[in-house]
Amino acid sequence: MTTLAEKFQRDIKVVLWLSAGIFFSLALFSFNPEDPSLNSASGVVREVHNFCGIIGSFLADFLYQSFGLSAWCFVALFLRAAYVSLLGIELEFKKAQVVWAILFIVCVSSLSSLYITEKALFNDSVYVGGLLGHGISILLSDYLNKIGVGVMLWTLTLISFILYTEKPIEYFFRGPRAVLKALYEKVHDRYLEWQESRQGPEISTKESNFWRNLARKMNPKSLLGTKASEDDEEYEYEEEEEEYEEEYEEDYEDEAEEDGDTLELAEEDEEDADADPQLKIEIGETSARFQMKPQEAKASKRKKRIKVKQKRRVANWEMPQVNHLEDPPLSAVKLDxxxxxxxxxxxxxxxxxxxxxxxxxxxxxxxxxxxxxxxxxxxxxxxxxxxxxxxxxxxxxxxxxxxxxxxxxxxxxxxxxxNSVRETVYLKEVIAESNFFSDDFTLPLALGKEASGHSKVVDLRKMPHLMVAGTTGSGKSVFVVGALTGLLFKHSPETLKLILVDPKQVDLVAFHKVPHLIMPPIREVKKAVSALKWAIKEMDKRYRSMSRFGARNLEEFNEKIKDFTKEQLDEHAEVNEELLRANKRSETYHYTKLPYIVIVVEEFGDLMAVDKSNVEASVVRLAQMARACGIHLVLAMQSPRKDVVTGLIKTNIPGRISFKVASKMDSRIILDESGAERLLARGDMLYLAPGVPKPMRHHGPWVSEDEISSVMNFWAEQCEPEFDDEAMKMLDGSGGGYGDDAGGDNELSPDADDRYDEILSFVSTQKSVSASYIQRKFRIGYPRAARLIEIFENEGVVGPANGSKPREVLIGGIGETTL
Incomplete structure (x- = not known):
């Protein structure tokens, strides 16, 4: 019986709440003042007319006499509870919420009695606001006039309603806005159809502007005077999109003029289009002329808008609630x-x-x-x-x-x-039972439960980097996915960005649509090196920015620039543009709020096997320097071998987690002591915190694929990922050989190599030179040496290639004086 009750727990709750709502509504609907009640004489036997019998008559009389018509609010509360239970959301009966619900009903009763003071219900036997509302309105009227009492009661009603529902007022305008949006779209479509169907300029300007003005007036945002919501309204975005289209066309025209090309397009205004129904385009010397009807021109313009449409930007993000996660079963495992x-x-x-x-x-x-x-x-x-x-x-x-x-x-x-019977730890209970959402944790990681059974959360920001090791089936990948999912409950894309490296193309595939991504999840091992090098460039740029504004860490930087005026932002933007025009990209800086960046690498051993020198150098530099600027590493691996977890990496990454590993040696490498080889599978772990001499045992949380999909879809519905342009350029240029130039600048510019001056000085003293000679002389990779030879050729330092022979040096020694 217990098993069945747990299995159908949600359905049982829905039925109970719905039954209570139906019972109350039937009792109130069939109320008769002649029925037995607390107000009737006890010795008189009366016929019961109430649909719910004697209990219903007493209940209805009590509610009507106390609250008047506001008694129907109780029915609404029961039906809302049934609806919420049907959605699978766990009802939490907070004492404060109950108080706000009662206060709301009392305020509604008092307002009813304020405007209708006499007994007007059921043959003048019941006050409209009940005895409670009638008494409160009379009491307040002794101290305030009717207008003052009304203002106070309306204020309390709205406040209590907001605090009870825990929803902003804007939330309740979504329904009306959706209706107005549909109406607006119909009017707008009608305007476009009429505009396309008109022929010639004989239509008057007044008639031409009629539908346009009507569509403008029917805009739901202007009618309601409220800001569009972040999750279901796109009007503000559409206006921004139109502005972007205008800027796009202006930029395109400017570029055409600079190239000596001429571009003649009809104006957006339809009157101009009517005056010249044929569109003529002339591009440069090759005059490409074609004619389109106004309808075809309009369709072409629509296609162009769709083509240049930018990804949606959301001003205020809606954060996911814990109801996206599964509830743990009621019957917890208890040891005898x-x-x-x-x-x-x-x-x-x-x-x-x-x-x-x-x-x-x-x-x-x-x-x-x-x-x-x-x-x-x-x-x-x-x-x-x-x-x-x-x-x-x-x-x-x-x-x-x-x-x-x-x-x-x-x-x-x-x-x-x-234990003989193990208990599954669920991510929801770890988040709910701990201070996960506290301000004490900037980047909270749901670690799971301690051996004593207490939920544990750690802060990656304070760690500041983490290594995770574990064999197949140990729970390592589930933990990494759960940690990432937990971060998405705390941070929006404005405060957190992610770089995901997943060579197996399995563990992190669910995250490919979240808007937190800086670049697409990396599946090719070689491209991961470029991602790490981009992170180093971003780290350097952040430190330049922090130094410029006198900030010691990311939090101070964001605090200093948060109150910048538009004029200040424009000034900094102009400075950066000048630096870019002067080819000084390495001196540009940030002047807007920066998010934290978490780099998650699954199968770190694969990266080290492909390009150990570059990967180790990048990881060590990030681990040493990236903490203050808000960049954090999470490296996961199956086997923490000595050639994977090198001494430099181990020294600079103090936070370590080990699930079950294959041997004592693996345990000593990751934790500095044995013991991880004796762990259980499926989530059993040892966590070594920074500065703590001994690792502590924990049990990691379980998160299912359905839970992950629910959270990921929640974010994906709000916005698509917007990838960083510079990061994408580095990824696109990461093919080919991977030497010291992996992921670097592909431009043949002296600024692309920090040893350019040194090598140029040496080359100028030689009669001939080759890439292999430079490689041996300066101990650099061959791709880097070959690129330097190409730079020298472009600058006239060396001659063209002559088969396999060295290139001739065309200049004398630098510093020599020619008389």
């Missing part, structure tokens, strides 16, 4: 106290057989393991206990036993044994 006591006795007996005396002082059951705190006698060597892990596992019939000798800061030894 008798079983725990039996294991305690077995543990003490087994240790005593090996001359280890002591006693268990505490037992802390968790979702996957139970920790026994064992206090040995003073004459017992700790190392003797650590050697008995396998013997204790056999005695307790446990899948694995891990010994923490001793627990840091305590005089006890921790002995962790696996």
């Amino acid at each position: 106290p008798k079983e725990l006591k039996r294991k305690t006795e077995l543990l003490e007996d087994k240790l005593s057989q090996f001359n280890v005396k002591g006693k268990v002082t505490a037992v802390k059951p968790g979702p996957a393991v139970t920790m026994f705190e064992y206090k040995p006698n003073s004459d017992v060597k700790i190392s003797k206990i650590t050697e008995l892990a396998d013997d204790l596992s056999l005695a307790l019939s446990s899948e694995s036993v891990r010994i923490i000798a001793p627990i840091p800061g305590r005089d006890v030894v921790g002995i962790e044994t696996s």
Whole structure:
């Protein structure tokens, strides 16, 4: 019976709430003042007319006498609860919400009695606002006049309604706006059809402007005088799109004029189009002339608008709610106290057989393991206990036993044994039970539950980088996906950007549509190097920006520039444009609010296998310097080998998580100690926090594909990803050889190489030179040396290629004086 009740829990709630609403509505609808009630004489036997019997008559009389017509608000509350339960949203009965609901009903009753004071219902037996509303309105009228009481009651009504529903006022205008939007679109389409069907200039200007003005007036935003919502309104965006189209056409015309081309287009105004029904285009010397009817010209213009349409920008993002995640089952796994006591006795007996005396002082059951705190006698060597892990596992019939000798800061030894029945930890309960949304956590990662069963959240911002290791089936990928999903509950694309590297093309595929992406998820291992190099360039640019505005970290920078006026922003934009025109891209800087950037790399070992030198150099530089400017790394790998987790990487990434690994050596590499090889599969982990000597055991949260899809679709419906132009250029140029120039600038410019002057000085002293000679002399990659040769050829330093022979040097030594 319990299993069935849990299975159909949502349906049962819907039926109960709906039944309560129907019962109340029938009782109120069939109310008769002649029915038995608290107001009627008890000794008189009366016939019951109420549809719900004697209970319904008493209930309806109480509600009507107390609240008047506002009694129907209770029916609305029940029906709303049924609807919310039907959507699968968990109802949380907060005390404050109940208070606001009652206050709202009382205010509505008082307003009703304020404007209709006499008994006007049911043969003048019930006040319109009930006795409660009637009494409050009379009481307030003694101190305020009718207008003052009305203002106060309307204010309280709106405030209580907003606090009860926890929705902004704008939310309730969405329905009317949708209706007006449909009407507006019909009028607008009618205007376009009429405009296309008219022939010749004989139509008067007054008639021409009629439909245009009507469509403008029917715009829902202008009618309601409210700002378009971020999730379902696009009027503001459409206006911005039209402005962009005008700018696009102006830029296009400017470019055509600069190239010596002429472009003659009909104006947007339809009167001009009528005056010249044929469009003539002349481009340069080749006169391409063709004729279009006005209808065809209009259709062509529409196609052009669709072509240049920009991705939607949302001013105010709507954040996802935790109801996108699944609720944990009601029947949590509970360990039998008798079983725990039996294991305690077995543990003490087994240790005593090996001359280890002591006693268990505490037992802390968790979702996957139970920790026994064992206090040995003073004459017992700790190392003797650590050697008995396998013997204790056999005695307790446990899948694995891990010994923490001793627990840091305590005089006890921790002995962790696996539970016979494991409890699944859900992402929703970790987020809900912890202070996940607190301001104390900037980039919160839902770590899961501790061995004691308490939810744990850590801040990636304070970490500031993280390495995750685990074999197949250990739960590593689920944890990474869950951590990313959790971040999307806290941050919009304005405050967080993501770079995802997924060589397996499986784990992070669900994130390819979220608007937080800087670039598409990277699936080719070689392109990941370009992404890391772009991150280094962005880091350098951020530090230039912070230095320019006197900020020590990203938070200070955003605080300093948040109040910039339009004039200041235009001034900084002009400075950056001048730097770009002067070919000084390396001196440009940011002057708008910057988001945090989280770089997630799945299968980091694959990157190191393909291009170890470039990957290691990029990761080390980011790990060393990127914290202050808001760039953070999350590196995940299956096998933390020594050639993957090098000394430099390990030194600069203090935050580490290890799921079950294959060997003690892997555990020592990732955690600096063994133990991870004894972990359980499916979410069992050890977390080593920065500055903490010993790793702590946790159980990672489970997140299903349906939950991930729900959150990703929520974000994708608001906006498509807008990729960074510079990042995309670097990705597009990442093909070919991967030497020191991987992902660098493809332009043959001296600024593209920081050793240009040094190598040029050397080349000028030679009679001939080749790329391989420069490569050996300066110990650089061959692609870089070949590119320098091309630069020298373009500048006239060396001659053209002559087969396999070295190139002739055409200049003398730099610094020589010719008389």
